[in-house]
Amino acid sequence: MSASLEEASAAVADAARSPDPMRTTPCRVRRVLRETADTFTLVLEPPGGSLGFAPGQFDMLYAFGAGEVPISISGDPGVPEVLVHTIRAVGSVTRMMQRLRPGDRVGVRGPFGTSWPVDLAHGHDVVVIAGGIGLAPLRPALLHLLAHRGLYGRLVLLYGARTPKDILFPRDLREWRGRFDVAVEVTVDRASPDWQGAVGVVTRLVDRAPFDPGSTLGLVCGPEVMIRFAVAALERRGVPSSEIHVSLERNMKCAVGLCGHCQMGPVFVCRDGPVFPYERVRPFFGLREV
């Protein structure tokens, strides 16, 4: 399954890239959805329609007067007319974006980067492990997998959030839970007394999840410590590390492999990632700059 994973995801990424990657296109905000207290979703209308994207890719979003930040695309790859981004307000640019209203404009460059290698999992089980805002970059992959459900074996989503109030996309989760062809497990680190779901870290869900470790593709996104432990849990179950893919975040500027801001040893996260086969980035895990 793994021989040509990188080539395939790079090819998908190239096919979706816009002709001038340094040009910012102003896009109108169609809707702003409040997801949680600090997280919101922007639904943008690219003028002249979208160029399409592959699950896992990101855009550089520019808030006028504040700056530019890399944000993964969280929308449905089957609905390319809108560009959807789910953003956690953590600093100056993302807080500015939180104040955007329908009709406002955001500059967009992209899409950039490699994608989740979903097509190479045909006939195999897929285990998706997400922590916190990490569910956003995985949402397009999940929507793709569900839209092509017959092509895959068992499909498992394991999602961990800080508290019940921090759970992203509860409507999606409810809908996916209602389907009988996907196993969805959600857990929180800290629970309010009325929470009826699981309490504990997301990595604990791996031990019981229904998949065949010898024929499974693992897709993992979240804080780096969580990724490391999730990969360890998958490996303990017997999933070879060559079949595990992770998405990484590093500070970015150009997003096209020129400035070196996102460099991690020999790799540039913007160009060679953000989705990597775990084997390729294992040595750099936990290091901010190499």
Next chain:
Amino acid sequence: MSVETFEKILAEHPFFEGMRAEHVATLAGCVSNVKFDQGDYLFREGQPADRFYVVRFGRVTVETFAPTRGSIAIETVDAGDVLGWSWLFPPYKWHFDARAMTLVRAFALDGVCLRGKCERDPALGYELMRRFAQVIVSRLEATQLQLLDLYVSQP
């Protein structure tokens, strides 16, 4: 339920996977079948820890009580998990409360009976300790991750 049925169900539980048949048979002699309704306590902090549970159905919350915050859930334990290791170590008292969040069906394994059998059969004792050590390490790792409060300090 007959001892043979206990034996068969135990052997199929993930905790006992791969255990030698004679060891499973020995353990089956210490088993009773238990059921808890939603809200029932399986055990409470400070009570004698004289057993452990093999959860077969439902969800249990392990919690502690803080006077200013009420009950605080630490983790949940589901079908396929084992619950409780305080029966292994003195002073044999529970350190937390365990409450059924749903209807819970489980096997209770009598700690006194088990300790006796482990003393007489060190191979069984080693096997059981090895499995519990794995559970304890994995819960410890999970608790450490929980304490890191990862989703606040991203990335």
